[in-house]
Amino acid sequence: MDATADELAGVVDLFGGLTRVELERALAEAAYRADGQAVDDAALEATIDEALESFALVRYDPASEGDGETIANSEALLVPGPTAFPTVPDHAEDVPHILDVDRRHPDxxxxxxxxxxxxxxxxxxxxxxxxxxxxxxxxxxxxxxxxxxxxxxxxxxxxxxxxxxx
Known part of the structure; x- marks a missing residue:
């Protein structure tokens, strides 16, 4: 499965924000549901980097929101950026039911x-x-x-x- 920047933004948008590892896991689940396809890790890394460069995805550090224990230990989230047209890829619509990730609401x-x-x-x-x-x-x-x-x-x-x- 080769995802576009807009598809990455679409998956991230389902959750309000995902860590890089969670995004990779979500795409792996979607690829598996699409006839057992696999995600090309190198291509995914390149696509994530390109999406960040183009502002289709933006990095958000929840630690900047406060000084609570939970927030301070949080990883940076990727959220849909201003240039994205979030599109949920085929077979990814059920990913929020598969992953154990609560919806996030970045400030x-x-x-x-x-x-x-x-x-x-x-x-x-x-x-x-x-x-x-x-x-x-x-x-x-x-x-x-x-x-x-x-x-x-x-x-x-x-x-x-x-x-x-x-």
């Missing part, structure tokens, strides 16, 4: 702030590397991010526009 403000920080890093990397295509993509993503989370990216957008004009 939108903390999630938005974490994504904003990741976006700022991505902008800096693209400017340093003088990657014109990436700069254009990030400019488009900036609008998606602002619609998706309560953040303001006007300064970063100006940096992107200035870098594209040079």
């Amino acid at each position: 939108r403000e903390a999630l938005g702030e974490a994504t904003r920080e990741r976006f700022i890093d991505a902008v800096a990397e693209a400017i340093t590397a003088d990657e014109t295509d990436r700069l254009r993509t990030l400019l488009d993503v900036s609008y998606d991010l602002e619609a998706w989370a309560p953040i303001d990216l006007a300064d970063e957008r100006r940096r992107l526009e200035d870098a594209l004009e040079e």
Whole structure:
């Protein structure tokens, strides 16, 4: 089973957020239900990394929400990002009944702030590397991010526009 970034987001969306290991397990279950198919681990890792790079998935650290014992010991979650069009892959609709994972409800403000920080890093990397295509993509993503989370990216957008004009 080769999942797309939107399908990864669709599976994650069923739960509100999954750790990387839980996402891999969920996709393995869906693949097995689809005529005993297997997940190509290397392809899945690459797809997850690409989804994070494109903001189809975003990493969220629940530890940033508070200082309670449970939250502090939590792993980072992957949640559907602003560029995703979450699509549940065939045979994955029953995965929430198979996995023993409670639905999660990430704090939108903390999630938005974490994504904003990741976006700022991505902008800096693209400017340093003088990657014109990436700069254009990030400019488009900036609008998606602002619609998706309560953040303001006007300064970063100006940096992107200035870098594209040079």
